[in-house]
Amino acid sequence: MMRPLRIGLTGGIASGKSTVTQRFAELGVPVIDADVASRSVVEPGEPGLAQVVQRFGVGVLDERGRLDRRALRNLIFKDSFLRQALDAILHPLIRAQMEREAAAAKGPYVVMAIPLLVEAGSSDKRVDRVLVVDAEETLQIQRLQARDGSSAEQARAILVSQASRAARLAAADDVLSNSGTVAELRQAVDRLHEQYLQLAQTSSSRRDLT
Numbered sequence: 001m002m003r004p005l006r007i008g009l010t011g012g013i014a015s016g017k018s019t020v021t022q023r024f025a026e027l028g029v030p031v032i033d034a035d036v037a038s039r040s041v042v043e044p045g046e047p048g049l050a051q052v053v054q055r056f057g058v059g060v061l062d063e064r065g066r067l068d069r070r071a072l073r074n075l076i077f078k079d080s081f082l083r084q085a086l087d088a089i090l091h092p093l094i095r096a097q098m099e100r101e102a103a104a105a106k107g108p109y110v111v112m113a114i115p116l117l118v119e120a121g122s123s124d125k126r127v128d129r130v131l132v133v134d135a136e137e138t139l140q141i142q143r144l145q146a147r148d149g150s151s152a153e154q155a156r157a158i159l160v161s162q163a164s165r166a167a168r169l170a171a172a173d174d175v176l177s178n179s180g181t182v183a184e185l186r187q188a189v190d191r192l193h194e195q196y197l198q199l200a201q202t203s204s205s206r207r208d209l210t
Helices: 017-026 034-042 046-055 068-074 081-102 137-149 153-161 165-171 182-209
Strands: 005-011 032-033 111-115 129-134 174-177
Touching: 005 017, 005 032, 005 182, 017 032, 017 111, 017 174, 017 182, 032 034, 032 081, 034 081, 034 111, 046 081, 068 081, 081 111, 111 153, 111 182, 137 153
Parallel strands: 005 111, 005 129, 032 111, 129 174
Antiparallel strands: none
């Protein structure tokens, strides 16, 4: 049986990815989210949490023995070596979890929400097509400040740590522009959904002939 077409959804922070994934899910499309997987692999009892504690110490746990994400974030934020060490632990576990979910997914296509898809480079072959949610950087900064209470300086630092807007757009097969209202963005997802259904059917037919 042919696997569903895989759409890799990405975009910068505060670009509107959550709104887009929510709408795809409402349309009945399986959504496999890297952020969800990143939380599941460090739940109590999971090997990922044990590896994180072994590397960073019990100070990254809260009083209930769960991962204290703020403590961990503060630890690695200004230390690229520690951030790379955390990535080396978590990324393979997250990828494996997403692959298991994708293999079990039903339907013509699935959406794999991967914030760092572009940062992974062209060697990342998990997806068949890249969908970028795009927003002006000034809008991202405003949304970050409103959402998280970040200062403009903190918001800019987060943007700088990610792939550039130009790099994401260069990697995109499809782009959803999020410069208008939420309703407009949801309508754009609806239109893209119809295109993906047609594309999935065409791709399946071609594979069946080979």
